Amino acid sequence: MTEVFQKLKKIVTEKYISDSIYVRHAYSRNVNPVLQGVPDIVIRPKDAQEISEILKIANEENIPIVPRGGGCCEWGGSIVENDTGIILDMKRMNNVINLDQDNLVVTVGAGIAWGALNNYLSQFGLYTGCLGPGSGLTASVGGGISHHSVGAGGCAKYGACTNQLVSLEVVLPTGDIIETGSQANKFSKVPFNRFGNGPDLAGLFCGDNGIYGVKTQVSLKVFPRPPIAAYKTFVLPRKDTEAASQIMMEIRRKGIDVFDTIFIPQLVVVLGAQEGMFPLWKQLKRKRGILFYSIEANSEIELNERVKQLDEIFLSKKTEELGPEISDGNFAKWQYENPWHLYHNLWGIQPACEPFTAECFTPLNTLPELVADTMAWENECKEDMQKIGELTGNRIVMSSAGPVALIDGNNVEYTVGFNTSHSYHEGTTHEIIDELNLKLWKSLLIRTYKQGVQYYMCGSVPSKLMVEIGAYSQEYNNLLKSIKKTLDPNFILSRGKFNLTGEME
């Protein structure tokens, strides 16, 4: 590895590479309490050219490389496997390269965070529409594109962030650099359209979880932010999931372009109020599920008309509207004013307590059944959960459906998971906790996969499970492998994900 380090150092210079044990451990985790992968080297390239050279060396030396944007994956997506490989820290490539105000396209380094980008765009009265993932104050634009991210806000109106994609600059695993969409035509002066010039090769890299190429530049459509907005929050009737699902379907049927509509289930409302996480709901008489909407418009007339339509839909399902201020319980207003903060409702409910969460897409009408099945799974797993609770004193809580966000099409983003603990507790490492966590986590994933959901942040664990449980058809799996083998003959990039290392069946 020393020789490799020296070769890589020549590319980026000494300042931007490290094999210090402490630097390596700093890059060894994502957002989950179990998975860890300690890289051999961490490298911080400045551009596509450097990445190209790095990848060529990795191919020569047969060393796996994992790109890391914000490092916010919940599934070990941006850590190495088996404590071997190189982490490619993309956060140096975090600049706004061009804002084309005429054609409303922004081109950025893939390492820029969604929050930083939208802060820049706000000077021009613009935003990215979908504001990326809930973790977008850290998560990078490149990472968002790699996962079809949603969650920070705007995904009911604009859909997943990949909907806004115009073109990509990608370094292929062999080191070749390509541009997609309008930029596939080398005579094109500015990125302006994703489609055309042949097949949509950008689509190959959207949601690829980093297996097919390293995104280095991203061009996105941007939108003028409408000047006014309304936001209302409602308490749902007893069967909250069914009501939420029906209301969201009705919104879609009526074609109302809500900015966000998000469902927070009763369990989260009750626990959140009880544990001091949602003081705004402490005074609620009936602590049931909450559903809220936010909607933007260019004029009062336009806004009022849509609000009227939305209110009719909500109130027809026996909901109860909360007051207009945040302190009245109007979470919609809080969420609209504080994007990038609605994730993991039960994060940190107890000290050293972290959720195993996973967000998947599912059709609107499947939500009640899916939630019921997840709760049934929870009941089946009580014994294992109790074991963790006994060792740590922490109460293991299912966050079986929270939050649920309306996204593009007639789908929702459904968050499943359970709060759990690290294996380290008061001076002792209980390895059994890691085992139980992984067992429970995988079992929940398999259960939901078999309900037909789509996980979009597949990282290391769900991507493999999808293959292992035979969810992909053999033909589809072969196609994935075939593309991988063509682009990445040595399986250098994100090695292990989707189990794409074997021969075709």
Added chain:
Amino acid sequence: MPELENLKKVWDNVFSCMGCGECGFAVNPNAEIYLTCPVKEALGDAAFEIHFSRGRMSVLKSILKGAIPLSKELAEFVYQCTECGNCTETCHQCDENVVLKISEWIDHNNVWNALRKDLVQAGHAPLEKHATLIELMNNPEMKNPYGEEKSKKYAWADGFSNIKEKGEFAIFGGCTMPLRQAETLKNMMKIFQAAGKDIAMSKDEWCCGSIAMRIGDYKAVEEEVKHNIELYKSMGAKTVFSPCAGCYRTLKKDYPEIIGEELPFEVKHITEVLAEMIKNNEIAFKEAEAETLKVTYHDPCHLGRHMDLYEEPREIISKIPGIELVEMKRNRKNAWCCGAGGGVKSQFPELSLDISKERVREAIETGARVFLTSCPFCVGNLRDAVNQMSSEVQDKIEVVDIIDFIALKI
């Protein structure tokens, strides 16, 4: 001594960090957060994740699990942190309506402090320059980290008839101001004289020990703490005030924690004293000049985030005729650090100045001519930064201690 004695006490803080990374990357205008870690930003492209909180927390998880050891190499990273506490503020983004629960479990500075204590106990720290400061601080001929003779600390007080040897209202002058910014103390006395206020001062005040505590060497300050408490008791002090933000934090927060009980006197910062005097009409300001003067105010970390003292300096400024306070983009809880704290100024002076330059640029953006603050460490570092910057910058802004500014206006 048991290994990792102090880190083990804060294990739940460490494992409560989920690794979201906002302590490294957050830009959130709604919460007035424009990036978080001054060290990471000053290092720029050369900053790895270990240079900000998330990376260090990940390393600490590995250390607590026994995967990697403490070492001198780790200390070199750890002591680049100014302990400004901005990561905690970002981590705790919440309001009265919605609370991110982890805010109750993580106090980053407690964790860094435990880590530094363990590094010292394991013999990997203090680093070279820090060790020298502590040695000087403990030298019986000096008792200050500047290596100056004891008597020099009190030279500024000559000729002030309203300084008594004993009394209820006593000054803890600290080391930096008497030895490096003595004019400010003279100006403070000018204000007190005008108000007819006497103070008590001892000529045997030892360093408060802040420098050693921030480095994690608590053993080195045992004598200092005992001596200073006894000293002020013997002077009959009921209120001890300090013009130094670092001393103020140390006396008010650290001393009671170390001795395990309340101090026998109240501790105040000079801005609290001055704000009270203004409220009681004890300070008469000159009439406003024809043209309004724009000033901005920098919250010292040891006063603001560490002690939650934000409003008194602003109250003072608001009462000075002809002055307009223009806030910097990052103020109060989100204020950008000056770069001097946590031992960074002494061990990594260039890094400290790079951080400070960013704060100077931010002050200039406000259009203010005068850059006020209320900590001698901040004053020193911000002035050093201005002096290193272009003559254009030097023409645009002047760093002034709030005491000196008041003295000019009475």
